[in-house]
Amino acid sequence: MDTERLLAQLLCQYENTPGGLLPLLHAVQEDLGYVPPESIPAIAEVMNLSAAEVHGVISFYHDLKTSPVGRHTLQVCAAESCQAAGGRALEHAAQEQLGIGFGETTDDGSVTLEKVYCLGNCACSPSVRIDNETYARLDATGLTALIANIGQGEGAS
Amino acid sequence: MSQRFFIPRDTTAVAVGANEVANTLAAVLSEQVSEATIVRNGSRGAFWLEPLMEIETQGERVGFGPLFPEDVADIVALSPADRTEHPKYLGKLEEHPWFAGQQRLTFARSGLDDPLCLDAYLSRHGFDGLEHALHLPPEDIVDEVTRSGLRGRGGAAFPAGIKWNTVLQAAGDEKYIACNADEGDSGTFADRLLMESDPYMLIEGMTIAGLAVGAQQGYIYLRSEYPHAWEVMHTAIAKAEAAGYLGEGICDSDRQFHLELRLGAGSYICGEETAMLESLEGRRGVVRAKPPLPAIEGLFGKPTVVNNVLTLAAIPTIMAGGAEAYAALGQGRSLGTITLQLAGNIKNGGLVEVPYGATLRAVLDQFGGGTRSGRPIRAIQVGGPLGAYLPEPLWDTPLDYEAFAAAGGMLGHGGVVVFDDTVDMAQQARFAMAFCAEESCGKCTPCRVGSVRGTEVMDRIIARESLDENMALLDDLCETMELGSLCAMGGLTPNPVRSALQYFPEDFA
Incomplete structure (x- = not known):
């Protein structure tokens, strides 16, 4: 389905949802991978908001993106529980192993690296999340193995 | 001999390898002739014992853990009498010292069953509290909660009964129950565990809250960092609706309560109740000034009960067992x-x-x-x-x-x-400021600017630049944040900073 038709369908779905802007933006991002800036005027009109208000909401939340990100997202927990269990070293290892900084995407477009403040997995810190799976009690070696596995299976799809 | 095997499926159990253990078990069992089923239960919360496997044989249930996939075949091959000899044998979990020393009310059911099995929930006193509440006038439900002494579990510890009474007494037909499931504090996972292991308990608690204050619509605001909790809650709400525990005519009564799950988008401040309400309304998660209290003017400007997951999940126990039993602890x-x-x-x-x-x-x-x-x-x-x-x-x-x-x-x-003892408390103090700078909603200056300046001052202190002057400046900044911030984020960020300075001065010298 092309972007315009998809957007029209989603706008229809959330038009009358009370406080529906955030669920709508999530749905757009779920389908397109990000919220295209050119879609903001249409979203604003249907939700009876100004484009500035929609832009304000998108820019407020860490999860919402206005440009494409990697096919996979690696989040490294940078909060206190993980710090207490070796998380700071893991933050460095992740950047070193991927050769990128936080907020950046690898050149081949496969992985975006992010910091996250708590995955709620604190009894087995330190933790990372890759897409929707969380991994616990990690060290640099464990992280290497996870990163090596990220791209696998992509060729088939 | 029919047996049931239990392997938890919550985020942490899976993060330490529960799926690999379950897959191995399925392969091992497929080669056996005797009858066996695998239940993916919630976790009991002893995460140091995960991946845990429990085997139920003729009504007796014993555990093994923490397991590697290669342990599974050996354990399955053991006769019940020989199991005690296995090095990973834990016995009945209820009798294990780690559980026997606890007194579980809210987490009594956690990890016992498939979290989405309604029959299992009903067989363990599920919806007893709701059935009781359906026969009470709203004032009596609120009174029960007030007498239980229950205080908000999210952090502020405000008496739940007083909040509920304010919403009950507020004028208007349109009221809301908003459950704060934006569990952002590092070191916490209780809300997640409850939603992933006993989701109907939260649904029951919210429904009772709806009956108590006259609200017909509830929202759960769940953080996006919890994808498994989202799946479990989403399915649980659908199943509860289909079984008549949510929606129109709850339990064949003339009462109604609708529940919707909403997803956050990665923002710590949305755990603050007024920022959460803004976010639920589809706006930036910016803190509101109080008054008006959310109990008077909350979601969409209507009277709203805002409670944490654990507060609402304590309600079924209080309604079923009575306020006095709860308050006796x-x-x-x-x-x-x-x-x-x-x-x-x-x-x-x-x-x-x-x-x-x-x-x-x-x-x-x-x-x-x-x-x-x-x-x-x-x-x-x-x-x-x-x-x-x-x-x-x-x-x-x-x-x-x-x-x-x-x-x-x-x-x-x-x-x-x-x-x-390897922790550097100066780095922890710096992090407290840096985290506040990262997550501040930006509405008030002491928090928005103070945290950025606080990080800079901490950098100078860590570099041992003009220590006396910078310490005095940090103290000043902390005071400004404490006294001038609109909400707890800016107001309490000085707590970790000041305590690090006060109790661990050697790290700053």
């Missing part, structure tokens, strides 16, 4: 049970539910098992990123809201993050 004005989450550098991490009143040291001695690194504990941060770092002499503080406040700390949402 705990001490002073901290009644019932506290859910502590042992985290950080800890050997036996997991969820511990005990009556209020025990000391932090006693709980750590009984359940914690020391640090995972094997080094001495140096500091413990209780109550999340806004909580104080407590040195050894303060570990004798009883787990009680007033006692903790008197000691300069706070219980918050019950997170207990343990640090060993």
Whole structure:
């Protein structure tokens, strides 16, 4: 389905949802991978908001993106529980192993690296999340193995 | 001989390898002739024992853990009589010292069954509280909650009954129940565990809240960092609706309550109740000035009960067992049970539910098992990123809201993050400021600007530049944030900073 038709369908779905802007933006991002800036005027009109208000909401939340990100997202927990269990070293290892900084995407477009403040997995810190799976009690070696596995299976799809 | 095997499916169990254990078990069982089923239950919260496997044979259920996939075949091959000899044998989990020392009310069912099995929930007193509440006038439900002494478990510890009464007395037909499931504090995972292991309990608690204050619509605001909790809650709401426990005509009565799950988008401040309401309304998660209180003018400007997951999940127990039984536990004005989450550098991490009143040291001695690194504990941060770092002499503080406040700390949402003696407290103080700068909503200047300046001042202190001047400046900044911030984020960020300075001055010298 092309972007315009998809957007029209989603706008229809959330038009009358009370406080529906955030669920709508999530749905757009779920389908397109990000919220295209050119879609903001249409979203604003249907939700009876100004484009500035929609832009304000998108820019407020860490999860919402206005440009494409990697096919996979690696989040490294940078909060206190993980710090207490070796998380700071893991933050460095992740950047070193991927050769990128936080907020950046690898050149081949496969992985975006992010910091996250708590995955709620604190009894087995330190933790990372890759897409929707969380991994616990990690060290640099464990992280290497996870990163090596990220791209696998992509060729088939 | 039919057997049932239980392997937890919650986030943490899966993160340490429960799916691999379950897959191996399925392969091993497929080669056997005897009847066996695998149940993917929720976790009991003893995460240091995960991946855990329990085997139920003729009504008796024993556990093994923590397991590697290669342990599975050996354990399955054992006859029930020979199981006790296995090095990973744990016996009946209820009799294991780690559980026997707890008093579980809210987490009594956690980890026993498939969390989405309604029949299992019903067989363990599920919806008893709701059935009782359906026969009571709203005032009596609120009265029961008030007499139980239940206080908000999200951190602020406001008496739930008083909040509910304010919403009940507020004028208007349109009211809301908003459940705060934006569990952002590091070191906490109780909300997640409850939603992933016993989701109907939260649904029941919210429905009772709806009956109590006259609200017909509820929202759960769930953080996006919890994708498994989202799936479980989403399915649980659909199943509860289909079975008549949500929607129109609850349990064949003429009452209704609708429940919608909403997803956050990665923002710590949305755990603050007014920022959460803004976010639920589809706006930036910017804190509102109070008054008006959300109980008077909350979601969409209507009277709203905003409670944490654990507060609402305590309601079914109170309604089914009575306020007096609940209030008989705990001490002073901290009644019932506290859910502590042992985290950080800890050997036996997991969820511990005990009556209020025990000391932090006693709980750590009984359940914690020391640090995972094997080094001495140096500091413990209780109550999340806004909580104080407590040195050894303060570990004798009883787990009680007033006692903790008197000691300069706070219980918050019950997170207990343990640090060993390699921690650099100056770095932790810097992080507190940097985290506030990252997550501030930006509405008030002391928080928005103070945290950025605080990070810069901490950088200079760490570099030992003009120490006296910068220490004085930091003190000044902390005072400005404490007195001038609109909400707890800016107001309490000085807690970890000041406690690090006060109790661990050697790291700043």
